Amino acid sequence: xxxxxxxxxxxxxxxxxxxxxxxxxxxxxxxxxxxxxxxxxxxxxxxxxxxxxxxxxxxxxxxxxxxxxxxxxxxxxxxxxxxxxxxxxxxxxxxxxxxxxxxxxxxxxxxxxxxxxxxxxxxxxxxxxxxxxxxxxxxxxxxxxxxxxxxxxxxxxxxxxxxxxxxxxxxxxxxxxxxxxxxxxxxxxxxxxxxxxxxxxxxxxxxxxxxxxxxxxxxxxxxxxxxxxxxxxxxxxxxxxxxxxxxxxxxxxxxxxxxxxxxxxxxxxxxxxxxxxxxxxxxxxxxxxxxxxxxxxxxxxxxxxxxxxxxxxxxxxxxxxxxxxxxxxxxxxxxxxxxxxxx
Numbered sequence: 001x002x003x004x005x006x007x008x009x010x011x012x013x014x015x016x017x018x019x020x021x022x023x024x025x026x027x028x029x030x031x032x033x034x035x036x037x038x039x040x041x042x043x044x045x046x047x048x049x050x051x052x053x054x055x056x057x058x059x060x061x062x063x064x065x066x067x068x069x070x071x072x073x074x075x076x077x078x079x080x081x082x083x084x085x086x087x088x089x090x091x092x093x094x095x096x097x098x099x100x101x102x103x104x105x106x107x108x109x110x111x112x113x114x115x116x117x118x119x120x121x122x123x124x125x126x127x128x129x130x131x132x133x134x135x136x137x138x139x140x141x142x143x144x145x146x147x148x149x150x151x152x153x154x155x156x157x158x159x160x161x162x163x164x165x166x167x168x169x170x171x172x173x174x175x176x177x178x179x180x181x182x183x184x185x186x187x188x189x190x191x192x193x194x195x196x197x198x199x200x201x202x203x204x205x206x207x208x209x210x211x212x213x214x215x216x217x218x219x220x221x222x223x224x225x226x227x228x229x230x231x232x233x234x235x236x237x238x239x240x241x242x243x244x245x246x247x248x249x250x251x252x253x254x255x256x257x258x259x260x261x262x263x264x265x266x267x268x269x270x271x272x273x274x275x276x277x278x279x280x281x282x283x284x285x286x287x288x289x290x291x292x293x294x295x296x297x298x299x300x301x302x303x304x305x306x307x308x309x310x311x312x313x314x315x316x317x318x319x320x321x322x323x324x325x326x327x328x329x330x331x332x333x334x335x336x337x338x339x340x341x342x343x
Contacts, residue, residue, distance in 0.1 A: 008043075008051045008071075009099025011091045012058055020095035021046075026103075031092065044069055052102030054078045054094075055110045063112045074102055075110040111235035120206060120232035124225075124275060127199040134192040141185050148174055160189070203228055215329055218336040220298065221283035221322050229276050230326055237330035246327035250277045252320040268316055277319070284318040 008030070011018040017039050021030030034042050039062075043051070048070045053059050055075050063073040076098075084104075085097035101107055113121070138159055142152045150166060152159045163186050166172065167179060174182075204224045207213045213227035240246040247253050251272040254265040270277070288311070291299035305314040329336060 006049060007099050007103055008046070008049055009095045009097070009102060010039075010051060010053050010062075011095040011098060012053055012056055012062065013091065016091070018091035018095040020092070020099045021049075022099060022103075028096075031096075033091070040065060040069075043071065046071075048072070050074065050102060052076065052098045054081055054098060059110075060113045060118060064115075067112070073112065074107075075112060076101060076107055077110065080104075080107050111239050113232070113235055117232045117235065120228055123199060123202060123206075124229050124232070127196060127203070128275065130192050130196050130199065134189060134196065137185060137189045137192065141182060141189070144178070144182060144185075145174075148172075148178065150174065160193075200225075212330065215335055216326055218338075219322055219325050219329070221280070221287040221318065222326065223279075223283060226276065226279040226283055229279060230330075233273060233276065234330065237327050240327060240331075243324035243327040247320050247323040249273065250280070250323050252277060252280070252316065252323055280319040280322055281315060284315045284322065287318060288315060 006024045006026075007022050009020045011020075015036050017034050017036065019030060019032055019034060019042070020028070023029050043066055050072045051066050052074050053062065053076075055077050059075050063075055066073045081094070081097045081101045084100040085093050087093060135156075138156060141163065142159060145152055145166065150172060152162055152166070166174075167183055167186065207217065207224035207228050210228060210231055212231045213224070216222050216227040216230060217224065237246070240249060244253065248269070249272045251270045251274070252268055255267060255269045257264045257266065287298075288302055288306070291302050294300075302314055302318060305317055309317075325336065328334075
């Protein structure tokens with residue numbers, strides 16, 4: 001008798017994939033390993049069913065391929081799979097745990113991204129890596145100069161303005177070899193500056209081409225980097241039931257540890273999408289820096305909040321507010337309504 005698959009769990013890997021399948025009664029009917037070049041052929045032999053996978057490298061690619069075969073594909077974070085793994089950790093047990101997790105009604109899933117979205121995210125990740133490398137280079141330069149008694153000023157811009165004079169100063173006691181090596185390091189920093197600028201210009205160009213990103217940029221504190229990262233990451237805003245759920249996914253809501261009817265709220269959870277959260281907070285800082293002499297509703301709210309709760313809390317509050325506005329614009333496909341005329 002040919003069994004009809006109900007749920008399939010696939011443990012993704014580089015070369016060998018483990019598959020676990022159950023029927024409509026939850027009984028195991030499929031448990032095997034398949035090589036990478038045979039995976040699509042194996043899935044193509046199955047009638048349409050629910051396929052679960054962990055979110056990892058390549059998961060969106062396989063999800064798109066399985067969708068072409070008329071399967072219902074669901075990607076979930078690994079933290080939702082771990083509680084269902086029985087006994088030791090291995091590929092077969094991981095596939096079984098994925099199959100069990102995808103059957104749970106409260107499991108939350110990752111929206112499957114298109115190739116275009118992933119291409120935009122590639123640009124963001126490469127830009128992030130270049131910024132991280134530049135910061136590391138500047139810190140290395142500062143640390144090495146300190147070994148020779150030369151202290152650079154704090155901050156990226158002051159440091160870059162001072163380094164040329166330090167390397168050209170023949171009376172600061174810097175040995176020739178060290179001067180030569182540090183000059184090479186300084187040239188690397190300048191190349192990274194050019195690379196980051198190139199990525200920024202590319203993002204600005206993409207933001208003008210993406211309709212959803214253009215709508216989001218009408219929100220004060222949301223620029224090209226924030227807008228393009230949100231549009232590339234969030235496939236469908238309706239995936240989140242409320243604006244608070246979207247804000248929680250970004251990590252901008254308080255951590256909660258409540259028991260016995262007593263509610264304990266802490267700092268923001270910092271869970272979820274770190275890149276978007278960071279961009280929103282930087283955007284909020286930019287808005288707050290220019291609201292001092294404004295009398296519109298948002299600026300007055302920010303100034304009152306700063307007096308009552310402090311600058312940093314007000315900054316996070318504005319970032320959370322902008323996150324909810326982003327969700328509202330994306331899920332309703334509407335334009336941002338400006339509530340004031342800037343002075």
